[in-house]
Amino acid sequence: MPVETSAPRWRHGRAGEGARENARTRILEAAYALFSRHGVHAVGIDRIIAEAPVAKATLYHHFASKQDLVCAFLELRERRWTLDWLQAETERRARDERERALVVFDLLEQWFRRPDFEGCPFINTMLETSDGSDHVVRRAAIRHLDVVRGILERYARQAGAANPADLGGQLQMLMMGAIVSASRGEVGAARQARGVAELLIARGG
Amino acid sequence: MPVETSAPRWRHGRAGEGARENARTRILEAAYALFSRHGVHAVGIDRIIAEAPVAKATLYHHFASKQDLVCAFLELRERRWTLDWLQAETERRARDERERALVVFDLLEQWFRRPDFEGCPFINTMLETSDGSDHVVRRAAIRHLDVVRGILERYARQAGAANPADLGGQLQMLMMGAIVSASRGEVGAARQARGVAELLIARGG
DNA sequence: CGTTGACTATACAAATCTGTCTAGGTAACG
């Protein structure tokens, strides 16, 4: 049975940056969509290569293992969600630096209300890998959670906290608690969390 | 046709070997230990029957499916952990009803510091079943989380909250955020959360 | 003794999963 592909997707040449990025990008984009929506455990390699679409050998050419792919997904998630969305949008919306720690919760509310909200991959992945086998993925998830904590600690400092490290940690606990609540279906969790954050900041950390 | 269906079906083992626990209990105890420690997804039927120890056919005689067993585990967890430990111990330790909402966080700290602490099965199971296939287990986990919320709402009322429903929800967010932090390794999360709870209660809900 | 019912042990089915391998196709470049 002759195989007839409709149009070549690899317009770019070899050795440069074009062709290599093409398949790799498709894999990573498919993994991003599927892992974000269903979790890294529930999504198998076969589903990713079907959606990319790409041959299985190509996936294992670009990523040594599924763990590698999951780590790459978490990095992309950090860049897109944490840095380019949550951080950038927070600092764009806040009228001054002191307001940032509160604006974060307004963005969370917006996130929770999106129809495709499916929880936080960092939290989910960290909890899914609580038993030791997956240490690489778990460490990556924890590292990314630490990035979020660093951002919140900075916002705590900018809000005038006496102890920014403590306030940052408390804000992250609030944020994660709200995310778990929202994963259960409580869309209003962000507003409740914001109320608590206001109190914490008003006290001065 | 022999009848006799209303009498309890489980008779104990041979008289010569003394009081051997019946198979259903052994299965549920093994499932409790393994699911609590490693999560309901990571533990397979084969491991449970090996630790029970019990034959596979016996397990499927007592529980229709793994989902059934997971639901039974969550119920047992609610009885033992939520009701007989967290609730009972909170009310035993608190000098008056107003203090209960804070004492909960002292118990959480104690829990986090236990060497066998492995997170909250209700949260983990709820997050693991975020995509629709496992709806029975997910609903069971959510229902058990609602029981915790009900307890916290009662403590909020007893602490004199103006709006016990809101304060109960905020306390549960704090509690879940602390549990996620502790699952990451932050043993001091409960103390941080208690500090926030004090502030919330001092304000009067 | 003979029936009954719970239990054991193990083989098996059917569906996963990750990762490897074969075998070949296509485009750019020297």
Place this chain on the structure above:
DNA sequence: CGTTACCTAGACAGATTTGTATAGTCAACG
């Protein structure tokens, strides 16, 4: 043209998973 890098399609290995089937053991009880 020939080399080379990247890619495809899919078979396959080997290990898992849940759940069923077969066959037999043991104790209680009428």
